[in-house]
Structure formats: C-alpha cells, structure tokens
Amino acid sequence: MSQAQSRRMRFSMFSTFCPGAGPPSHWHHPKAINFDYTNLSHWIELARKIEEAKFDCFFWADFNGVHDTYKNSTAPAIELALQFPVADPVTLTAALVSVTQNLGFVFSANVIQTHPTEFSRRVSTLDHLSNGRIGWNIVASFQKSAWQNLGYDDVEPHAVRYRRAEEYVNVLYKLVEGSWEDGAVVRDVATGIFGDPSKVHPIGHKGEFYRVPGIHGVEPSPQRVPVLFQAGSSSNGRDFSARHSEAIFFVGNGDNPLPTFANFRRDMVQRLKGFGRKPTDLQFFVGRNYVIGSTEEEARRKDRELQQFLRDTEYVTAYMSSIMGVDFSQVDMDKPFGDFQSDAIQGLFRQVAESYPDKQGTFRDVAMVLALNRFVGTPDQAADEVETFLDAGVDGINYQQMTGTHEVYGFIDHVCPVLKKRGLMQSEYAPGTFREKLFAGTESESGPLLNERHPAAQFRARKDAEARTGAALAESTG
Numbered sequence: 001m002s003q004a005q006s007r008r009m010r011f012s013m014f015s016t017f018c019p020g021a022g023p024p025s026h027w028h029h030p031k032a033i034n035f036d037y038t039n040l041s042h043w044i045e046l047a048r049k050i051e052e053a054k055f056d057c058f059f060w061a062d063f064n065g066v067h068d069t070y071k072n073s074t075a076p077a078i079e080l081a082l083q084f085p086v087a088d089p090v091t092l093t094a095a096l097v098s099v100t101q102n103l104g105f106v107f108s109a110n111v112i113q114t115h116p117t118e119f120s121r122r123v124s125t126l127d128h129l130s131n132g133r134i135g136w137n138i139v140a141s142f143q144k145s146a147w148q149n150l151g152y153d154d155v156e157p158h159a160v161r162y163r164r165a166e167e168y169v170n171v172l173y174k175l176v177e178g179s180w181e182d183g184a185v186v187r188d189v190a191t192g193i194f195g196d197p198s199k200v201h202p203i204g205h206k207g208e209f210y211r212v213p214g215i216h217g218v219e220p221s222p223q224r225v226p227v228l229f230q231a232g233s234s235s236n237g238r239d240f241s242a243r244h245s246e247a248i249f250f251v252g253n254g255d256n257p258l259p260t261f262a263n264f265r266r267d268m269v270q271r272l273k274g275f276g277r278k279p280t281d282l283q284f285f286v287g288r289n290y291v292i293g294s295t296e297e298e299a300r301r302k303d304r305e306l307q308q309f310l311r312d313t314e315y316v317t318a319y320m321s322s323i324m325g326v327d328f329s330q331v332d333m334d335k336p337f338g339d340f341q342s343d344a345i346q347g348l349f350r351q352v353a354e355s356y357p358d359k360q361g362t363f364r365d366v367a368m369v370l371a372l373n374r375f376v377g378t379p380d381q382a383a384d385e386v387e388t389f390l391d392a393g394v395d396g397i398n399y400q401q402m403t404g405t406h407e408v409y410g411f412i413d414h415v416c417p418v419l420k421k422r423g424l425m426q427s428e429y430a431p432g433t434f435r436e437k438l439f440a441g442t443e444s445e446s447g448p449l450l451n452e453r454h455p456a457a458q459f460r461a462r463k464d465a466e467a468r469t470g471a472a473l474a475e476s477t478g
C-alpha cells in the first residue's frame with residue numbers, strides 16, 4: 001500500500017440496533033426507515049452498501065439499561081425510542097459477517113453483561129466465523145439501570161469501573177493469547193489426535209473481580225484478540241485507552257472540533273508513550289454528522305429544517321441527560337454550566353466544556369452537542385473538511401446518522417466518489433484481517449495479532465516457549 005493510501009481517512013458507520021439508529025437520529029423522521037430495524041434484510045442491505053462503498057467498519061453502540069435519568073423515568077426512552085428498545089448487536093453481527101467479505105464489525109459490549117470466560121468464547125467464535133473481522137468497543141457502563149438489571153445494587157464508582165474493565169481485558173488476553181499455543185491444534189486424521197494437551201494451558205487467574213482457573217474453550221482465531229475500541233475520555237478512560245485500545249472516539253463539538261481535538265490528541269500521544277506504545281498504535285475516530293446539498297444553500301436549508309426538527313422533540317435533551325448523569329428537566333437549561341462535574345460520561349462533558357474556555361456555555365449547549373456536531377455543505381466541501389481533519393491527525397470518521405439510511409446512501413453516492421478521487425478514502429480493501437486492513441501502510445502494521453508493545457503480548461503462549469506451563473503463566477501475570 002502506498003504512503004498516500006496509509007494516510008487515508010477511515011470510515012466507521014455508527015449505529016445502534018434500535019428504531020432510531022442512535023442519537024441524534026430519530027426513528028420518526030419522514031425519511032428514516034430504521035423503524036424497520038427488526039427486519040434482517042434492512043441490515044443486510046446497509047452492510048452490503050457500506051462494504052461496496054469501502055467503509056472500514058460497522059460500529060454498534062449497545063446498552064443493557066435504559067436512558068432514564070431525564071424526569072427520573074423510563075417513559076421518555078420508551079415514548080421517543082431513545083436508543084430503546086435495543087436488540088443484541090452481537091447476534092446481528094453473526095448474521096452480517098455471512099453476507100460480507102471485507103467489512104469490519106465492531107460491537108459495544110459492557111464488561112458486566114457477560115462473564116469474561118463466556119465473552120472470550122463469543123469473540124473467538126465470531127472472529128472465526130468472520131475470518132478475523134471483529135472489533136470490540138470496551139464499555140464499563142455508566143447506566144445505573146444496567147447495573148441493577150444485571151444484579152448489582154448500584155453502579156460502581158468511575159475509578160472502580162475502569163479497574164474492573166482492566167481486569168476483564170486481562171482475563172480475555174490470558175484466555176485468547178495465553179491458553180492455546182500456536183501448534184496446539186494438531187488435527188491429525190491419521191492418528192486421530194485433534195489437539196496437543198501439552199500446548200493448552202490453564203490461565204490460573206485469580207483477581208479482585210474474577211476467578212478463571214482453566215483453559216480457553218475455543219481454538220485460536222485469526223486475530224486472537226478482536227480489534228479494541230474504547231470511547232471513554234476522562235483521565236481514567238484516557239489511560240485505559242493509551243494502554244489497551246487501538247482506536248478511541250472523540251465526540252466533536254459544533255462546527256469546528258479541531259482545536260479541542262488537538263489538545264486531546266496531544267495528551268493521548270503523551271500517555272501512549274508513557275505506556276511504551278507508538279502514537280500510531282492508536283487511531284483517533286471523530287464522530288461527525290453530514291448534511292449534504294448539491295449547493296451550499298441547499299445544504300443550509302436542509303440543516304435548518306433538521307435542527308428545527310431536533311429542537312422540537314425532547315429526544316436530544318433526554319439522551320444527554322443520561323450521558324451527563326443530570327436530569328435536565330430539573331435545571332435551567334439557559335444557565336452556564338460553570339464548574340459542573342459528572343460521574344457518568346466525564347470525558348464527553350470535558351470535551352464540550354473545553355470548547356467554552358470562559359465556562360459560559362449553557363446546559364442547552366451541552367444538550368445539543370450531538371445535533372450541532374455536523375458538517376453542512378457540498379460534497380467537495382465535505383472532502384475539504386475530511387482533508388483538514390486528516391492533516392490534524394484524525395484517522396477515522398465515526399459517521400453518525402442524523403435521520404437514517406437514506407442519508408447514508410446519499411453520502412455514499414455523492415461524497416464517497418469525491419473522497420476516493422482525491423485519495424482520501426480507500427478504493428480497495430487491504431488484504432487480511434480487520435486489524436491488518438486498519439493498520440496497513442502505517443508504522444503500526446504488524447499482522448493479524450496485537451503488536452509486541454501491547455500488554456496482551458506478555459500473555460502470549462509462544463511457539464518457542466520451553467515447557468511453558470499454566471503455573472508459569474499464572475506466576476508471570478498475577
């Protein structure tokens with residue numbers, strides 16, 4: 001792959017397996033067809049179209065609870081279809097990998113929803129079925145209703161959630177990297193020997209939250225560890241990403257997210273270096289909506305209509321209530337947020353707050369942040385912005401639908417050809433797994449597995465390891 005291609009922008013299609021695709025997208029917009037979300041053919045069509053357009057991946061947000069902070073009630077979420085009802089994207093992924101060949105699939109999964117042993121079995125299975133096209137967005141849920149419905153009394157404090165996530169990923173690494181050595185699967189029909197027991201090791205994990213003494217239940221898959229995404233950007237979230245993730249999300253605010261992005265990126269690069277990783281080991285995906293017109297005037301008209309539509313419902317306010325952990329029905333929305341602190345999604349609030357250095361942004365500004373985070377203009381102007389983002393160190397766009405798939409198809413028909421012509425978007429997929437495709441041509445290109453700088457590598461059961469026993473593995477990893 002040429003140097004120019006390695007500089008290309010990556011594209012992820014953000015979605016949620018629910019009627020409205022995800023904020024700020026509304027299920028009842030006149031042109032939205034996501035209300036058909038329980039119909040598999042809807043998703044097959046979308047997956048095939050974005051693969052044809054050479055998007056890098058599909059990305060699913062997912063929630064085990066309900067956005068019920070607003071009015072302290074589940075009613076707004078049910079009435080407005082606020083990322084609710086939400087079906088299981090992991091199951092959907094299994095169906096969609098069978099109708100695509102190159103597209104990556106990244107699903108969000110909360111570390112409290114499944115025990116790490118079972119989750120590791122699930123990701124190994126999907127990695128096999130997709131031939132290495134799986135990614136996982138690591139989530140330590142901020143939703144109280146999720147924790148309670150999963151059997152906990154209350155949501156754990158922010159720092160404890162990240163400690164739990166840290167242990168959870170370590171168990172995954174031990175199982176999928178450390179348990180089965182290369183060569184453990186013999187598959188010798190002549191002798192009838194399937195596997196070599198001396199090369200399959202118990203992980204002996206005993207930690208603060210989990211106990212997993214035994215061996216991994218699935219033979220090694222192409223990537224072993226799925227490509228790791230993470231969206232939290234509080235100080236804890238940033239450290240977690242700098243240590244573990246291969247992609248991080250940045251939620252832009254308003255017309256120009258680049259000044260706050262520059263601070264964020266600089267900070268992340270420092271943290272990456274602190275953990276012995278290269279800046280190119282982590283890719284930055286910026287969330288962006290697109291309102292496209294054949295002329296600038298047409299795009300602005302569409303945008304005015306859309307903003308009016310969004311302001312006329314409580315959807316965005318109710319959603320941001322949940323995200324910020326504050327009931328916006330109880331605050332004066334036109335008051336500056338000042339020194340407000342949140343224990344929910346700290347990073348997002350911090351990103352918004354940084355774009356108001358005088359702290360004079362209002363709670364309404366915060367509530368509208370997702371709706372305002374959009375590009376408005378012609379396809380050529382959109383490509384200009386993509387180029388500016390690329391120059392600023394953005395690696396990927398997390399495309400957030402405003403209204404539904406009809407708008408995505410417009411982007412594919414009118415903007416993608418311009419992007420490809422200008423070398424800003426890939427015209428062909430690189431060979432190999434999702435990890436190989438994502439990092440092809442970068443300094444972090446390293447094959448299907450996580451590179452040696454990643455903490456998972458220390459758990460690897462090496463081909464050349466002499467008599468590496470389960471006891472030795474447990475001892476070396478704690």
Ligand SMILES: Cc1cc2nc3c(=O)[nH]c(=O)nc-3n(C[C@H](O)[C@H](O)[C@H](O)COP(=O)(O)O)c2cc1C
Nearest residue numbers: 061062108139231232233234237249345346347348
């Ligand atoms: C773009 C984006 C996508 C996210 N997707 C999910 C999700 O699907 N499910 C979820 O429970 N949390 C999701 N989150 C929340 C994060 O996983 C994380 O819990 C949150 O950002 C809190 O971390 P922080 O305080 O470190 O920022 C998302 C956040 C962002 C910014």
